[in-house]
Amino acid sequence: MLDVELFGIDPRGHHLVGVLLHATNAVLLFAAFRAATRATWSSGLVAALFALHPLRVESVAWAAERKDLLAGLFWMLALLAHAAHARRPSTGRRVLVALALALGLLSKPMLVTLPLVLLLLDVWPLDRLRRQGAGAASLLLEKLPLLALALLSGVATLVAQRSGGAVQDLAGLPLAVRLANALSAYGAYLWQTIRPSGLAFYYPHPWLVEREPWAALALPALLSAAVLATVSVVAWRARGRRPYLAVGWLWFLLTLLPVIGVMQVGNQAHADRYAYLPLVGVYIMAAWGLRELATARPALRPGLVGISLLALAALAAATWTQQGYWRDSRTLFSRALEVTSGNYVAHNNLGNEALRGGDPASAAAHYRAALAIRPGLAEARNGLGAALARAGNHAGAIAEYREALRLRPDYVEARFNLGLNLEAAGDPDLARAEYERALELRPGLLEALLRLAALDANAGHARAAIERYRRALELRPDSVPAAAGLSWVLATARDDAVRDGTEALRLARDCARRTDHRDPAVLDALAAAHAEQRDFDRAVEWQTRAIELAGEDARAELASRLGLYRDGKPYRVAATPGYTPEPSRP
Numbered sequence: 168m169l170d171v172e173l174f175g176i177d178p179r180g181h182h183l184v185g186v187l188l189h190a191t192n193a194v195l196l197f198a199a200f201r202a203a204t205r206a207t208w209s210s211g212l213v214a215a216l217f218a219l220h221p222l223r224v225e226s227v228a229w230a231a232e233r234k235d236l237l238a239g240l241f242w243m244l245a246l247l248a249h250a251a252h253a254r255r256p257s258t259g260r261r262v263l264v265a266l267a268l269a270l271g272l273l274s275k276p277m278l279v280t281l282p283l284v285l286l287l288l289d290v291w292p293l294d295r296l297r298r299q300g301a302g303a304a305s306l307l308l309e310k311l312p313l314l315a316l317a318l319l320s321g322v323a324t325l326v327a328q329r330s331g332g333a334v335q336d337l338a339g340l341p342l343a344v345r346l347a348n349a350l351s352a353y354g355a356y357l358w359q360t361i362r363p364s365g366l367a368f369y370y371p372h373p374w375l376v377e378r379e380p381w382a383a384l385a386l387p388a389l390l391s392a393a394v395l396a397t398v399s400v401v402a403w404r405a406r407g408r409r410p411y412l413a414v415g416w417l418w419f420l421l422t423l424l425p426v427i428g429v430m431q432v433g434n435q436a437h438a439d440r441y442a443y444l445p446l447v448g449v450y451i452m453a454a455w456g457l458r459e460l461a462t463a464r465p466a467l468r469p470g471l472v473g474i475s476l477l478a479l480a481a482l483a484a485a486t487w488t489q490q491g492y493w494r495d496s497r498t499l500f501s502r503a504l505e506v507t508s509g510n511y512v513a514h515n516n517l518g519n520e521a522l523r524g525g526d527p528a529s530a531a532a533h534y535r536a537a538l539a540i541r542p543g544l545a546e547a548r549n550g551l552g553a554a555l556a557r558a559g560n561h562a563g564a565i566a567e568y569r570e571a572l573r574l575r576p577d578y579v580e581a582r583f584n585l586g587l588n589l590e591a592a593g594d595p596d597l598a599r600a601e602y603e604r605a606l607e608l609r610p611g612l613l614e615a616l617l618r619l620a621a622l623d624a625n626a627g628h629a630r631a632a633i634e635r636y637r638r639a640l641e642l643r644p645d646s647v648p649a650a651a652g653l654s655w656v657l658a659t660a661r662d663d664a665v666r667d668g669t670e671a672l673r674l675a676r677d678c679a680r681r682t683d684h685r686d687p688a689v690l691d692a693l694a695a696a697h698a699e700q701r702d703f704d705r706a707v708e709w710q711t712r713a714i715e716l717a718g719e720d721a722r723a724e725l726a727s728r729l730g731l732y733r734d735g736k737p738y739r740v741a742a743t744p745g746y747t748p749e750p751s752r753p
């Protein structure tokens with residue numbers, strides 16, 4: 168919200184703030200580990216890997232994923248405050264840690280694992296068990312307030328996501344499937360850390376897109392399980408001499424746990440944004456492993472430094488390439504199709520882009536491709552209906568919208584679109600029923616209210632139409648269609664007791680000003696309001712201008728009203744012109 172106040176919707180300011188936040192997080196990560204370990208170069212390598220790895224691109228380039236960066240900021244501040252508390256324990260520093268955790272949880276609930284990570288850091292590198300003579304029980308007791316905050320946040324998040332429909336139906340996604348995918352996801356994050364290519368904004372869940380999902384899940388899950396078990400055994404056995412291995416590995420495993428898919432939120436297999444903080448654990452293992460090797464074999468130091476710099480340069484180059492795929496939606500979604508298989512979300516999103524770009528044929532092709540992968544995707548049915556409607560195939564559109572509603576009876580956009588097409592097909596009564604149902608599902612749906620007002624006016628129910636238009640203006644005082652529609656009815660209604668030329672003219676003038684006198688429907692209403700006030704010269708002037716701006720199909724009707732105004736007659740009709748909304752897309 169602050170960014171919008173400062174920059175409006177200019178993306179440069181939003182992205183600049185995101186990059187600065189990420190850079191700040193990297194600096195704070197360095198400061199926290201430097202304070203905890205006094206190891207400048209190892210801390211710097213961890214921070215550099217964190218800053219430059221391509222898996223960071225989604226969190227930084229996707230402006231709406233600001234929560235990752237904010238959560239990371241408070242995570243790093245908590246680490247820094249905890250390191251200060253470990254050196255010089257105080258109530259004030261404990262409060263700072265708790266405050267950072269609370270703000271981080273408000274940014275993104277994924278920080279629920281931070282108290283456990285702080286416990287790990289107490290073991291290494293802070294070594295509080297030996298240095299302060301603190302027992303494990305006392306350290307755990309110290310973390311209880313933090314654990315309580317995390318528990319409260321976790322419960323609240325789970326309730327909110329369940330009520331919002333984000334948590335998948337567990338009956339539709341068996342526990343064995345979620346466990347197998349979780350194992351695969353751990354392996355995928357490790358592989359993408361080593362070889363960060365083929366990254367995408369969305370990775371389809373095999374269970375949703377594969378013809379033989381168990382075959383697609385089993386091998387990656389088994390391989391990942393083998394890798395996880397091997398590294399876990401090695402880290403555990405080396406915990407005495409090389410505690411950084413166990414701490415880094417547990418950091419990675421624990422911080423990914425809330426988003427690994429055991430409790431499935433969304434329908435992705437995994438996501439780059441989820442790796443923003445967890446992979447710091449892997450970087451710790453690598454950085455301190457290189458430090459130990461360089462200490463044991465000083466002759467290798469120049470080579471190790473060179474390899475590290477080359478690796479960072481390669482990561483920076485890969486990040487530069489990856490962020491280029493985020494320059495616009497079409498590029499992002501097309502790239503996902505190149506590097507993943509069965510990506511129905513990318514097809515659906517490309518359909519939306521094609522529809523926005525005025526290419527219904529291409530949109531329909533993408534929607535059909537999405538449906539070929541996942542036939543039960545209601546969003547693609549709705550999009551295909553919109554594409555068919557744009558091409559003039561209202562019967563086909565109606566069939567698609569009804570199928571979307573069969574899949575999702577509470578799909579408001581599909582219901583509204585069905586109403587639009589029923590109206591276009593000449594069945595206003597059925598259309599009215601769909602609009603009313605859409606309003607029941609979403610009482611603030613302005614478009615449905617406007618269509619119902621238009622249907623009332625067309626049926627000669629001017630008072631009902633006026634009431635709906637006024638309600639629409641209560642919902643959205645700046646709505647030009649609502650104000651212009653109200654102006655039209657007040658200027659043209661057959662009932663003398665209903666007409667109000669003064670208010671009609673005021674509303675129409677305001678709408679014309681806000682549309683820079685370039686909307687033919689608004690100018691039509693303005694001309695009708697002038698005619699109602701018996702100012703026929705102005706009515707002729709604005710009606711002529713409306714005809715000049717209107718499309719070919721609307722000019723004949725506008726010209727018929729122009730003739731009336733030239734004859735010194737106002738227009739009297741129940742119908743409301745213009746303002747057929749665009750179909751709603753997913």
